[in-house]
Amino acid sequence: MVSDFFYPNMGGVESHLYELSQRLIQRGHKVIIVTHAYGNRKGVRYLTNGLKVYYISAQVIYSEATIPSFYGFFPIFRHILIRESIQIVHGHGAFSALCHEGILHSKTMGLKAVFTDHSLFGFADASSILTNKLLKFTLSDIDHVICVSHTSKENTVLRAALSPRNVSVIPNAVVASQFLPDPTVPDPNWITIVVISRLVYRKGVDLLVAIIPRICESYKHVRFIIGGDGPKRIDLEQMREKHLLHDRVELLGPIKHHEVRNVLVQGNIFLNTSLTEAFCIAIVEAACAGLFVVSTKIGGVPEVLPSHMIHYASPEEDDLVIAISKAIHTFKFGHIDPSQFNDQLKEMYNWSNVAERTEKVYASIQQTKNSPLIERLRRYYGCGVYAGKVFCMIVALDYLIWKLLEWLFPDDSIEKAVVFPYQRYRRYFQENQEAPTTYSMNHVGNSVIVEEEEYDE
Structure with missing residues (x-):
């Protein structure tokens, strides 16, 4: 690779x-x-x-x-x-x-x-x-x-x-077991909209800046949690200052991958405002975590999720506001049960x-x-x-x-490399019932330098 x-x-x-x-x-x-x-x-x-x-x-x-x-x-x-x-x-x-x-x-x-x-x-x-x-x-x-x-x-x-x-x-x-939903986490007094994305132009941050004040004005029980970093973060901070939304818009900054699930389960709706996407794995992870998805209808996004898990909108301010409003009303009157999304998606994306x-x-x-x-x-x-x-x-x-x-x-x-003893370590994990198939990314970050001479045996 x-x-x-x-x-x-x-x-x-x-x-x-x-x-x-x-x-x-x-x-x-x-x-x-x-x-x-x-x-x-x-x-x-x-x-x-x-x-x-x-x-x-x-x-x-x-x-x-x-x-x-x-x-x-x-x-x-x-x-x-x-x-x-x-x-x-x-x-x-x-x-x-x-x-x-x-x-x-x-x-x-x-x-x-x-x-x-x-x-x-x-x-x-x-x-x-x-x-x-x-x-x-x-x-x-x-x-x-x-x-x-x-x-x-x-x-x-x-x-x-x-x-x-x-x-x-x-x-x-997606490794669905890393994104198990937790219905007890979201605050019942709020409908929480989660956004996790790189804060760049391609991800539609300008649209996000435009629609957040309108949604917050129309729905007093809605708040936003935004994770990610990038050059467009300053625009979100200025929007929050201008409209005095510090108690309604939380900017988390950069999020490590193993922390994404803990952020997602705090929400009810996941919002994707991207202007171009070939697939968008973020919406699959969000649905696995039990969130209903609202997304711009661009690129390969319409191919990703079943229709009962997502509302689509054109990459335009007014259309996004309408799609989010529909999702909020659907949640308010209990027409959605996202708790089964994880079981459905783990079979679809394996x-x-x-x-x-x-x-x-x-x-x-x-x-x-x-x-x-x-x-x-x-x-x-x-x-x-x-x-x-x-x-x-x-x-x-x-x-x-x-x-x-x-x-x-x-x-x-050119000396040939010693082959890593895959079988020995596979047997070790099987014997200890610690199959390393669902390691979160913090384990990946803590990699170890290994001298190949150790495997001469």
Whole structure:
């Protein structure tokens, strides 16, 4: 697994990598993760179940995304692939430079490559045009693509000019046991609306700032709990000051993932005002915790929850106020019983099922033959009149660098890593009835550095 986004950073991609890797390990596969260093977290770390993570030194440019190094990443990445006897490279995130570079280098080395797209992009603004061209380059020689929703699939197929037959839809999932509802927690004197999100423009914080005063004015028994941080937090603070809503709007700031459930169960309604979402795992977690959901009807959100768990609204101020008002009236007169949501969703969104479907993708691409260099160049040449020629030069130089590395550091000169004793630790957890399948993220954060020499036995 290759991505810029992994723990200790928190987000949907990060949890997806961790949970998917854990389930693949339980199914008998060897999985390692390659990401960039986070502060003092550098080198090799072992997480729960022997999940091995390489934290590579790289320069972060924005929001934990690294600066593209083109070929600077190749020597150490090749060393890791050979040392760990890797057969498939799975990249995550269109914004991840490590993901794009990892796919390019792995295909040059003759390995199989898979890409999972977690985002939606437009087609008109400069940022989307550049990102789409980069994605077209990366996916010109990909073995398979996975998207988290059907809307995301349509978006990716159009952006990268892919054949729909080469793209699968495998949704995100949730560990439902980590989000058990607690009906005794919410204050019966209030209807509490919870918002947990990164406080950025894409998450619709401007809409949130506009609708909170209107809801508080119309309903004196409604309050808001807002968790998260970001550049838009100052707008929420100014709104609270302007309308004197300190007793009705609580700003919690950053929330660790293992604390999310404790915040969610304090509420009755979960509000999502995002302007774009490929899936939105937050609304699944909220429904699992027993909250009714009100969300903007954008991206892949309409595919996520059954209709009795959610009200939709256009990403407009007036429509959101109407949808929230309907949810408040529904709660006020007892027409909703969210206590059964957790049981329904744990069957719908299961990480073991996601891992099984991903495993089938891996098995299918293992049956295909790798394309020769001339065929790879032909594919890249079709990326555009000028871009195609540039891409061909990048790939040709990548191939020459690989041959140079093969001459300087032959495969047999690279020491193979000792395999982590998965079976021994799996038996240990089974004997002690402490299966590590529902560890919360605070356990992930407290990872341990392990010397491989300990496993020489």
